[in-house]
Amino acid sequence: MNLLRWRHPFALALLFGILLPILAACGGGSAPDTQPTTAPAAQPTAAPVVGTAQPGVLRLVTGSEPDNIDPQKASFVNEIQFIMMAYQALMTFDLDMNPIPGAAEKVDVSEDGKVYTFTLRRDGKYSDGTPLTAYNFEYAWKRLADPETAGEYQSLPCGIIKGYSEYSAAACQGLSMEEVMKLDLDKLRDEFGVKALDDYTLQIELVAPAPYFLSMAALWIGAPVREEDVAKGDDWWYYPENYVGNGPFVLKEWEHDSKAVWEPNPYYVGPLGPVKLKRVEYYMITDGQVAFQAYQNGEIDILGVGAEDLATVKSDPVLSKQTIDVPGSCTFYFGFNLAKPPFDNKLVRQAFAQALDREAYVRDVFQGLGTPTYSFIPPGFPGYQPDLRLWEFNPEKAKQTLAEAGYPNGQGLPEIRLTYSGTARNNARFEWVANQFKQNLGIDVILDPIDPTAFAAATKDNPPQMFSLGWCADYPDPQNWISLFQTNGLLSARVNYSNPQLDELVRQADVEQDPVRRAELYAQAQRILVEDAPVVFMLNNGGPVLVKPYVKGVTPDTITPIDYWLGFFNLPNVDVQP
Amino acid sequence: MTAYIIRRILWNIPVLILVGFITFGIAKLTPGGPFDTQPERRQLSPRVEAILRERFGMDLPFWRQFTRYMFFDVVPDPRTGQWQIQWGAIAGNLGPTYASRGARTVQQELFEGTPSRPSKFYYSARLGLQALAFAVVFGIPLGVLAALRQNSWLDYLLSLSSTIFVALGTLITSLILVIVFAVILNWFTVIPDWSDPVKPWVLPTVALGSTSMAFIARLTRASVLEVKRQDYIRTAQAKGLSDWVIIWRHMLKNSLLPVVTILGPALAGLITGTLFVETIFQVPGMGRTFVDAIGKRDYSMIMAGSLIYVFFLGIANLVVDIAYGVLDPRISYK
Numbered sequence: 023m024n025l026l027r028w029r030h031p032f033a034l035a036l037l038f039g040i041l042l043p044i045l046a047a048c049g050g051g052s053a054p055d056t057q058p059t060t061a062p063a064a065q066p067t068a069a070p071v072v073g074t075a076q077p078g079v080l081r082l083v084t085g086s087e088p089d090n091i092d093p094q095k096a097s098f099v100n101e102i103q104f105i106m107m108a109y110q111a112l113m114t115f116d117l118d119m120n121p122i123p124g125a126a127e128k129v130d131v132s133e134d135g136k137v138y139t140f141t142l143r144r145d146g147k148y149s150d151g152t153p154l155t156a157y158n159f160e161y162a163w164k165r166l167a168d169p170e171t172a173g174e175y176q177s178l179p180c181g182i183i184k185g186y187s188e189y190s191a192a193a194c195q196g197l198s199m200e201e202v203m204k205l206d207l208d209k210l211r212d213e214f215g216v217k218a219l220d221d222y223t224l225q226i227e228l229v230a231p232a233p234y235f236l237s238m239a240a241l242w243i244g245a246p247v248r249e250e251d252v253a254k255g256d257d258w259w260y261y262p263e264n265y266v267g268n269g270p271f272v273l274k275e276w277e278h279d280s281k282a283v284w285e286p287n288p289y290y291v292g293p294l295g296p297v298k299l300k301r302v303e304y305y306m307i308t309d310g311q312v313a314f315q316a317y318q319n320g321e322i323d324i325l326g327v328g329a330e331d332l333a334t335v336k337s338d339p340v341l342s343k344q345t346i347d348v349p350g351s352c353t354f355y356f357g358f359n360l361a362k363p364p365f366d367n368k369l370v371r372q373a374f375a376q377a378l379d380r381e382a383y384v385r386d387v388f389q390g391l392g393t394p395t396y397s398f399i400p401p402g403f404p405g406y407q408p409d410l411r412l413w414e415f416n417p418e419k420a421k422q423t424l425a426e427a428g429y430p431n432g433q434g435l436p437e438i439r440l441t442y443s444g445t446a447r448n449n450a451r452f453e454w455v456a457n458q459f460k461q462n463l464g465i466d467v468i469l470d471p472i473d474p475t476a477f478a479a480a481t482k483d484n485p486p487q488m489f490s491l492g493w494c495a496d497y498p499d500p501q502n503w504i505s506l507f508q509t510n511g512l513l514s515a516r517v518n519y520s521n522p523q524l525d526e527l528v529r530q531a532d533v534e535q536d537p538v539r540r541a542e543l544y545a546q547a548q549r550i551l552v553e554d555a556p557v558v559f560m561l562n563n564g565g566p567v568l569v570k571p572y573v574k575g576v577t578p579d580t581i582t583p584i585d586y587w588l589g590f591f592n593l594p595n596v597d598v599q600p
Numbered sequence: 601m602t603a604y605i606i607r608r609i610l611w612n613i614p615v616l617i618l619v620g621f622i623t624f625g626i627a628k629l630t631p632g633g634p635f636d637t638q639p640e641r642r643q644l645s646p647r648v649e650a651i652l653r654e655r656f657g658m659d660l661p662f663w664r665q666f667t668r669y670m671f672f673d674v675v676p677d678p679r680t681g682q683w684q685i686q687w688g689a690i691a692g693n694l695g696p697t698y699a700s701r702g703a704r705t706v707q708q709e710l711f712e713g714t715p716s717r718p719s720k721f722y723y724s725a726r727l728g729l730q731a732l733a734f735a736v737v738f739g740i741p742l743g744v745l746a747a748l749r750q751n752s753w754l755d756y757l758l759s760l761s762s763t764i765f766v767a768l769g770t771l772i773t774s775l776i777l778v779i780v781f782a783v784i785l786n787w788f789t790v791i792p793d794w795s796d797p798v799k800p801w802v803l804p805t806v807a808l809g810s811t812s813m814a815f816i817a818r819l820t821r822a823s824v825l826e827v828k829r830q831d832y833i834r835t836a837q838a839k840g841l842s843d844w845v846i847i848w849r850h851m852l853k854n855s856l857l858p859v860v861t862i863l864g865p866a867l868a869g870l871i872t873g874t875l876f877v878e879t880i881f882q883v884p885g886m887g888r889t890f891v892d893a894i895g896k897r898d899y900s901m902i903m904a905g906s907l908i909y910v911f912f913l914g915i916a917n918l919v920v921d922i923a924y925g926v927l928d929p930r931i932s933y934k
Contacts, residue, residue: 086892089699097642172652174635174701177645192651199654203681256703261714277717279884280794305791308888309879311775315783316790475632475897482636482646494642512643 074320075572075600078300081323082587083313087279087306092252092259093245094166097174099494102242106586107284107302108149108267109245110292112140112159112224113236115591119404119498119582121236124292125154125246125268126224135231135535138239140224147289148248149272156218158246163216163226165252166243169193169202175243178496182235184215184227231533233540237497245269270294270593271302281305294590298597323570323598324588329447332389335566344571349402350563351583352494353395353503356440356455357557359485361518363436369427370435371555375413376420377462378455380560387451391565397552398493398503400562402583405500405544412552417462424463432465441486443478444471452490485516491557498584500544504528507551519556572600601925605918612914616907617670620689623906624666627899633658634698634897656702669695669903689907695900699893706904710886717794717884724885727804727877728870734809735816735866740859742813743820744847750825758821762814774807774880792882804881808874812866816859823855830854857927864920867913 075081088101096105114124123129126140146154165171166179167189179186180194187194189210192202215227228235238244251264258264262273270292271284284302286295307313310328317325318341327335327345335341358365358374365371380394393401396411421431429435438459442452449471456467467488472480481489493513496502506513508528509520524547531543552559567588569576575595576588589596634656635649653659657668657675667673672687687693694706713719746758765773781803782788792800827833828851836846874887886905893901924931 089697090701090703092701092703095701095703097644169651172648172655172701174644174648174652176651177648193645193648196647196650199651257700257708260704275716276714277794277884278714279720279888280717280882281791305882307791307882308892312778312790312880312882315778319783319786319790321789321791473630473632475636475895476630477632478636478643479632491643496642512645515646516643 075323075570075598077600078298078598079303080299080301080573080596080598081303081305081321083307083316083322083325084282084304085306086308090259091265092173093242093247094162094171094176095173096242103304103586104273104282105242105245106590107269107271108265108273109242109247109269110267110290110294111240111242111244111246113240114293115237115240115498115582115584116293117580117582117591119402119584121240122293124240124294125159129236135233135533136228138226138228138235139219140226140239142222142224143291144222145291146268147291148266148268149287149289150266151289152266153221154246154268155221156224157221158248159224159244160216160218161249162246163244164211164214165247167214168211169199169207173243175241175496178241178243179238182228182230182232182238184229185210185213186215187229189214231535232501233535233537234497234499234501234532237499237502241497270297279306294593297593298595299593317568320570323573324576325568327391327566327568329389329391332391332566335568341568344568345566346569346576346578346581348564348567348578348581348588349400349583350392350494350565351400351403352492352563353398353400353559354392354490354492354561354563355398355557355559357481357485357489357491357513357517358555359487359489359517360556362487364427364429364438365487367427368554369423370429371558372413373420373424373427373463374459375555375558376416376423378458378558378560379415379462381415383454384561387454388561392561392563395559395562397548397559398507399500399548400495400583403495403498403500403503405503405541405548407545407548410545410549410552412549413555413558420462421464432463435465437468438465439468439470439487441470441472441477441480441489443474443490445474481516485518491516495584500541500548501528501532504544504547504551505532507556514556517556519554521550521554524550524554570600573598605922608914608918608921612911615914616910619906619910620670620903621666623903624669624899625662627897627902628662628665630897632897634899636897652701656696656698669900689903694904694907697901698898699896699901706900709889709901710904710908720884720886720889723883724874724878724887727801727808727883727885728867728874730801730805731809731812731870732863732867734805735812736863738809739813739816740820740852740856743817743859744824744852744855746817746821747824747828748847755821758817762818765810765814768811770807770811771876771880773810774804774877777803777807778880794884800881804877804883807881808870808877812870815862815866819859819862820855823858824851827851827855853927857924860920860923860927863923864913864917867916 084100084103086100088098088104090096091101091104093105093109096102110124112124112126113121116122125142125146127143128141130139142154142156148154166173166176167186169190169192176190176193180190181187191197191205192199217225219225246268248266251258251266254264262276265273268290270287270290272287273282274285275283282304286297286299305322307316310330313322313325314328314331316322335345358371360366380396384390384392384394396413397407399405399407401408424432440452440456442448452469456469459465459467470486480486481491493503493506505511505528507519508514508525514520527543527547527550531540531547534540534543569588574597575592580592580595581588582591585591635644635652657665664673668686668688670688671690672685674683675686676683692707696702697704697706697709709720711719711721713722742758746755749755768776778790782790788799788803794800833846833850836850874885875891877883878885878887879891889901890905893905
C-alpha cells in the first residue's frame, strides 16, 4: 500500500489557492503596492467596475445606521442628515448661517416680536406630488409638543412657543406621564400657539420675543411629517415608501445597515434647488479603516480624516491634495464640579485653566485635528469672541494663582481625579493632560478612565470632580450656547454652576430684539462664564476632509459648520463630474 | 432517540432563563443606560430622559423589569387605563429597541426583512453556515492530504499555514483579505453590493471560516494518522483494496469522529468571530447590531443577543451529539 504516493492535483491547487493570498499579504514585497501613487497604474483594465464614480452620483459615509429618522423624535447627527434630505422646514440657512425662508416664502414678525407669520410657497409639494399646506406644519409642531411623542428634542422649545410648556408638561415641567394623562390634553393642544390660518399661512405665537426662533424654525424638529404617514405605525419612517417629504431628495432605497439611495425630489421648491446631483448614496460604514480603504479604492467621494489616518494622508502626494479643512460645530472642555473641593474655589479653577497649553494639546495630542479655544462659541458661529482669551497658557501665573487660592505649590490640595471616557485614544490624551498639571502646577492628578456609556451616566447624577465633556451647535445662535450655563441649565447642572449675573444677561439677551445689543449681552455673559471658569474650554473640532477632485462645489468657501454633509447649504452648486 | 432529543431541547429552557438572568443582571449593573450615548456630544434633557425611562419601564424594580422581559407583566394602557397582559421573551416578544426609541421591536429588527432585503438573521445565519461549510469542505481534505503525505513539504506547509491562520485570527485575516483582494487586486469592492448573490459573500466567508478550517485540518490530520496505524487498515491493505476505497470507506469515517466533536465549539467560534467580520465586510447581520447594542446599552437587544446565541449553541451541540450516533453505532441514546 502506497498511501504516501497518493496525489491529487486539485487538492494541491486548492491548497495553494488558500495559502498564496496569506503569504502575499505577509510578504514585505507587497507593501509598496499599497502606495496610492502606484495603485492607479496597476490595474487600469483589471477592475473596470471597482471604484467607478458616475456623473451626478455622490457617495458618502454616514457611520452607523440611523436608528430613528422620525423628525419629531430624532436627535443624532446621522439621523438628522437623513431627515434634512427628505424634509424642508419653514426656514433653512444660507452660507453665512443666517436663517432664510425654506418651505416658507416669507415671514413677518409682529412689532412686539411675539407673533411670526409664515407665508408658504404656493407651489410647495411633497415628493409624491400632493400639496404641502400650513396644516401640515401645524400638525408637525403639535406632534412635537404632544406628550406622547416624547421626542429627544421635545424640551428645546420649552418656554418659547405659547402653550408649549403647558402641553409638553412632562418635558418642560417635569410631570410624570401619569400626571400628564390627567390633564385636559385636547384643550392644551387647542391653546398651543401654532395655527394654520389658511392653506398657506402659518402663525406661531411666542411667549416672549425670541430672535433666535427663526433659526429654531429651520431645524428638523418642525419638519412637516404627514399625519397619514405617521398613522402607519411607530416605525413608519423605516420604509422608504412612507418617507414622503418636501425636501430636496427622495429616499428611493434603504438597505438597512448598509446603504441608502436618494434621488432628487422632482417637486422640490426652495433655496436648496434645483439640484444638479442625480443620486446621493449613503453607506453605513462604522469601521474607520474600512471607510478609508473604500475612499482610496474610489468607492466613496467624501470622507472625514480620522486621527489614525492623518499621517498617511499628509504624507501621501495624492491624498494630501484632496483635503479641505472644515470647521466643526463642537467645543470640548474640562468641567469642574463646583460642589466638590478644591473646585469650589474659583482661583483653583483659574489656575488649572492657565496650566493647560491648548496649542500643544491640539498640535501634539490631536495631531492638528481641530483648533485650540479659550471660549465656548466656536469660530464661524455668531457670538464667537476671538479676543476672549482670559486663561492663556502661563505656568508661572498658574502657580501664582494657585498660591493665591491657598495652595502654594499645590500643597494642601485634596486628591484630584480626572474622569473620562476610557478609550485607548483617550487614555493617551488624558495622560498628556495629567502631565501638564504635574509639570506646570506640580500636582498629581489621578486618571480615572471609565466605560464611555458609564461615563455619560456618571456626569449626570453625581458628577465627578473633574471630567471632559463637549457641546455641538443645534442652531447658529449664541442662545444655543450661552443659555446652557444659566442656573439649572443643561450644562451648568453638570458642574453645579450658577451665577445670577450671567442669568440676568442671558434673560435679557434672549428677548432683546436689537441684534447689536443682543450680541453685546451674550458677549458679556460669555465673558462671565470664562472668567468664572466652571469649565476650561480646550478645543473646537474640525480638520481635513478628503474630497475627490471631481466633486464640484464643495470648497472651504461653500461649506458651513452646520452643513448636514459638506455642501448641503450649497446644494444647487454641488455636482460630481468624474 | 426522540425522547432524548425532546429532553435535550427542554433542558435548554432553564439554561436560557439562567443565561437571561445573568445577562440582564450584568447589563443593569453596568453603569449607564440607553440614553447616555455620546458623552462628549449633545446631552439629553433630564426631563425628557425621565419620560423615556418611565415609558420603557426602566424606573421599575429589577425583578419586575426582568420578569417583564422574560415572562410577562400586567400593564395599564396609557390612553385607556385598562390593564392588559404584556408577554415577554418566552412568547417571542424580545422587547423594544431603545436605540429606535421603542419604535421597533427587537424581533422586527432581527427577523424581519424588507421587500428589497432579507433579515439580519438571514445574513448572519448564512454567513455562519457558509463559513462552517467552508471550514469543513476545505479543512477535512487538507487534513487528510497532510496526513497521507506526512513529513513532506506539503505537510509542513499545511502545518505552517494553519498556524498562521490560527495566529492571525479572524480580525487580522479580514483586514488582510480586504487590503489584498479589494484594494490591491481590485477583485472585490470594499463596500459590498448585496444584490449580487455570490461576490460579496466570498471574503467574509473565507475570513470567518479560515480559523476553523485550520483547526479542522490539524485535527483531521492527527486523527487520520491515528487511524492509519490501526490493524483494520492494514487488513484492508492486505486484502488489496484500492487506496480510494480504504480512504473513503474505512479511514475517513472513523477519523471524523473527533472532527465532529469540535464542530459545536467551532460554531461558537464562528459566532464570536461574526462580530468582527460583519463590521469589516459591512455584512448587515446580527453581529454588528449586537456589538452596537452593548455600547448603546440597548438592554433588550443585548438580551436577545445572548438568548439567541445560547439557543443556537444548544441546537448545534444537539446536532453534534446526534451526528456521533450516526458516525459511531456503538453510541446509543436513551
